[in-house]
Amino acid sequence: MGKGVLHRHTESVFLLALFLGALALRLLYLSEIRHSPFYDAPVVDAKVFLEQARQIAAGQFWGKPEPFWQPPLYIYFLAGLCWLFPTSYFTAIRLAQMLLGSGSCLLIYLIARRVLPAGPARLAGILAAAYSMFFYYEGELLAVPLEIFLDLLLLHRLQQALQAGRSRDWAAAGALAGLAALARPNILLFVGALLLWEAWRACQADPVAWVRPLARRWAQFLVPLLLVVMPVSLRNYLVGGEWAFISTNGGVNFYLGNNPDYDRTVAIHPGRQWENLVMEPVRAGYLGAGEKSAYFYGKSADYILAQPLDWLGLLLKKLYLFWSGPELKRNQDIYYSRQHSTLLSALLWDHLIAFPFGLLGPLGLLGMVLWWRRPETGLLHLYVLAYSASVIFFFVAARYRLPVLPILLIFAAAALDELWKALQGRDWGRLSRLGLALLALLVVLNLRPASIPAHDAQLYCDLGEICLRQGDYDRAIQHSLKALELEPDYDYARHNLATAYLYQNHYAEAIREGLRTIQDNPGRPDTRILLGQAYTALGQWTPAALHLRQALQIDSTSGMARYSYGRLLLKQALPAQALPHLKAARQWQPRDFWVCYDLARAYQASGQADQARQTYQQALAIENRPEALNALGALCLEQGDLARARQYLTQALQLDPHNLEATVNTAMADLQAGQGQAAIARLQSLLQAQPRAPLVYRALIAAYTQLGENGRAAEVQRRLETLGR
Numbered sequence: 001m002g003k004g005v006l007h008r009h010t011e012s013v014f015l016l017a018l019f020l021g022a023l024a025l026r027l028l029y030l031s032e033i034r035h036s037p038f039y040d041a042p043v044v045d046a047k048v049f050l051e052q053a054r055q056i057a058a059g060q061f062w063g064k065p066e067p068f069w070q071p072p073l074y075i076y077f078l079a080g081l082c083w084l085f086p087t088s089y090f091t092a093i094r095l096a097q098m099l100l101g102s103g104s105c106l107l108i109y110l111i112a113r114r115v116l117p118a119g120p121a122r123l124a125g126i127l128a129a130a131y132s133m134f135f136y137y138e139g140e141l142l143a144v145p146l147e148i149f150l151d152l153l154l155l156h157r158l159q160q161a162l163q164a165g166r167s168r169d170w171a172a173a174g175a176l177a178g179l180a181a182l183a184r185p186n187i188l189l190f191v192g193a194l195l196l197w198e199a200w201r202a203c204q205a206d207p208v209a210w211v212r213p214l215a216r217r218w219a220q221f222l223v224p225l226l227l228v229v230m231p232v233s234l235r236n237y238l239v240g241g242e243w244a245f246i247s248t249n250g251g252v253n254f255y256l257g258n259n260p261d262y263d264r265t266v267a268i269h270p271g272r273q274w275e276n277l278v279m280e281p282v283r284a285g286y287l288g289a290g291e292k293s294a295y296f297y298g299k300s301a302d303y304i305l306a307q308p309l310d311w312l313g314l315l316l317k318k319l320y321l322f323w324s325g326p327e328l329k330r331n332q333d334i335y336y337s338r339q340h341s342t343l344l345s346a347l348l349w350d351h352l353i354a355f356p357f358g359l360l361g362p363l364g365l366l367g368m369v370l371w372w373r374r375p376e377t378g379l380l381h382l383y384v385l386a387y388s389a390s391v392i393f394f395f396v397a398a399r400y401r402l403p404v405l406p407i408l409l410i411f412a413a414a415a416l417d418e419l420w421k422a423l424q425g426r427d428w429g430r431l432s433r434l435g436l437a438l439l440a441l442l443v444v445l446n447l448r449p450a451s452i453p454a455h456d457a458q459l460y461c462d463l464g465e466i467c468l469r470q471g472d473y474d475r476a477i478q479h480s481l482k483a484l485e486l487e488p489d490y491d492y493a494r495h496n497l498a499t500a501y502l503y504q505n506h507y508a509e510a511i512r513e514g515l516r517t518i519q520d521n522p523g524r525p526d527t528r529i530l531l532g533q534a535y536t537a538l539g540q541w542t543p544a545a546l547h548l549r550q551a552l553q554i555d556s557t558s559g560m561a562r563y564s565y566g567r568l569l570l571k572q573a574l575p576a577q578a579l580p581h582l583k584a585a586r587q588w589q590p591r592d593f594w595v596c597y598d599l600a601r602a603y604q605a606s607g608q609a610d611q612a613r614q615t616y617q618q619a620l621a622i623e624n625r626p627e628a629l630n631a632l633g634a635l636c637l638e639q640g641d642l643a644r645a646r647q648y649l650t651q652a653l654q655l656d657p658h659n660l661e662a663t664v665n666t667a668m669a670d671l672q673a674g675q676g677q678a679a680i681a682r683l684q685s686l687l688q689a690q691p692r693a694p695l696v697y698r699a700l701i702a703a704y705t706q707l708g709e710n711g712r713a714a715e716v717q718r719r720l721e722t723l724g725r
Helices: 003-033 044-057 073-084 089-113 118-130 132-138 144-164 167-183 187-205 211-240 250-257 262-266 272-278 289-306 308-323 335-340 342-347 357-370 375-392 398-424 428-445 457-470 473-486 491-503 507-520 525-537 541-554 559-571 575-588 593-605 609-622 626-638 642-655 660-672 676-689 694-706 710-724
Strands: 349-351 353-355
Touching: 003 089, 003 118, 003 132, 003 335, 003 342, 044 073, 073 089, 073 144, 073 167, 089 118, 089 132, 089 144, 089 398, 118 398, 132 144, 132 342, 132 398, 144 167, 144 187, 144 375, 144 398, 167 187, 167 211, 187 211, 187 375, 250 262, 250 289, 262 308, 289 308, 308 375, 335 342, 335 349, 353 357, 357 398, 357 428, 375 398, 398 428, 457 473, 457 491, 473 491, 491 507, 491 525, 507 525, 525 541, 525 559, 541 559, 559 575, 559 593, 575 593, 593 609, 593 626, 609 626, 626 642, 626 660, 642 660, 660 676, 660 694, 676 694, 694 710
Parallel strands: none
Antiparallel strands: 349 353
C-alpha cells in the first residue's frame, strides 16, 4: 500500500472516529438533559423561536406581516424539523443540532489541517468534540450550532478559494456567507474585513494591475451573497413597507451595549423594564420597525459623541468580558444546567479557573500571538479579530462569543504543540517564557467580573413558568416567591404567582398579587385578563368587566381578553353582547373546545338554535366532551326532539356518569316522555348524593309543578330558599 493511500486511509479512520466520538458524547448529554425542566418547555428567545417555527410549519410560510425582528434562518430550520416531526420535535431538533455539532468538529479538523501539522490538527478536533459549551448549546433551541456550522463551512471554502483561486470556490463562499448572515449578521463584519484584506493582499502582490482581478473576485463573492440575502430583504419590504436587510433587532441590541448604564441595560430581562425600553421609540413617535431600530442607533451615537472617553472605557471593559473565563448568561443561567448532567458538570465549572474557556481562551490567545506572522493563518486571525469585534461592539454573552471558539481551539492546539516542542527539545528558556505568558493570561482572564450576579431571579421565574405549564402549581408558587425574594419588583414572577393562585381557585390571593403586578406594570394586558377571570369566578361582575375592558384597550387583538370578556357577558345574561367577542376569540383559537363551546352557548341564549347546534357539533369535532353532548341534549329537549335528546344525554353520561347537568336533563327527558315518577326518583336520588345543588332543587320544583303536586313543589322551594341563606 502506497504512502498516499495509507495516509488517506488513516485520515478517513480518524475523521470517522472523531465524528462518532463527538456524537457519542452529545447523545450521552442528550440522554441526561431529558430530565431538565427546560427540555420541553423553552423560555425567552427559545420559546419565541419555537412559536414562530410552529406557525410557519402550520402553513404561515411568510411569518408575521412585519419585517423579521430576529434573523430568520434558524426559525425556518426549526420549522422544517417541526413539520417533519410534529409530535417529537423537541428531540428531533436537538438530534439535528448535535449532528451539526459533530460535523463542525470535522470541519475544525479540516480547517486546522490546512495550517497545522497532523498532530495538533487532530488535537483541535478532539478538543472541539469534548468542548462542553458546544454540546450545551446544541441541546438548546438557539441558533448557535447552525451559526458555527455555517461559519466553519465558509472558512473552509475560503481556504480553498484563497489557495486555488477558482471562481466556483469564491461563489460558494459568497453563498455560504449569505446563509451565515441570515443566521447571525455578525458575520458581515468579517465579510467587510475579508474584502479589505483581499484588497491589501492584491495590492501587495501586484501594485500595478491589482484592481481588475480584485473586482472580479469581489463580484464572484458578493453576487451570490446578495442573491441569498436579498429575498429576505424583499420580503421585509413587501410585508412591512420598509427596507430591512435581514432583521430589525440590531438597534436595540446596539443600545444595550452602548449606553452610560451598561451593566443595568445588558442585564434587563423580560418584564416591565424591557417593555418600557422597547416602547421608548413608540412614545417618541417612531412606529415602523426600521424607524425604531434607527432610534436606538441614534441614541447610542449621541452617547458615543457626547462621552467618547467613557465609551472607549466601556469598549475595553467589553473586550475584557469577551476574553474572560466565566460564561456570561443571556436570559438563561448556563451553570444551572450542570444539575441535570453529570457530563456537563465534569466539563463546565467556575471555580478558580472558569473551565473550559478560562483555560482554552488563554491558550488560544497564546497560539494567535505565536502564529501571528504566518501567512497561512491570516484568514483565521482575521476571522477571530473581526467576529470578536462584532460582539464587543454590541454586548458580550457566552452564546455570542461561541462562534469564535472553533478557531481559538485551533490556535490553542498550536500553542500546546509549541509548549510540547519546547519541553521535548529541553528549551527551558522558551518553555519558561511561554509558561509565564500562559500563566499571566490564566490569572488575568479568570478574575470574576463584577457584573455576574450571585443569584438569578430570572432562573426562578422561568422555573415557576414551566411549573405553571406543567400544572404543578405548588412548585410554581415556590419558585415565583423565590424570584420575588431576589427581585421584589419582578412583575413577570408576580404575574406567575397570581396565575398559580388562580389555577388553584385561590381567587383572593390571585387578585392581591394581580393588583400588585399592575401597580408595578399597569400596561400588562395578561394581568388585567387574570384579574377579570378571578373577579368573574367570585361573581364580582363590575371589577371583572373593568379589568377586561382595560385589557382590550391595551391590546384589542388579544384573543384571551375577547374570550374572557365574552364569557363574562354570557354569565351576565347578555348573550347578544357576548357574541362578537366570542366570535373574535374563535378566530384566535379555532381549535379550542371551550371557545367553540361558549360561542355555541351564546348562540343558544340568543335564540339562534340552528347556529348553536352547528357550533356544538364543531366543538365535539375538536374534542368529544360531555359538556357539549349535554348541551346538545338540552337543546333537543327545548325543541321537542326527545329521541335525539336521549341519544346525546346517554353519550354524555357514558363519558361522565356523575355529570350533574346531564343527569338532571335525563330526568327532564323522562318527565317530557310522561315518565314523571321515574323523573322524580332520579332527581331525589341525585339530591341525596348532592344535597347542596340548586340545579337539582329547581328541576324537582319544575317536575312536581308539572305533575300537579304543588304542595311538594312549595316544600322543595322552601328548602331551596333555606339553602340560599
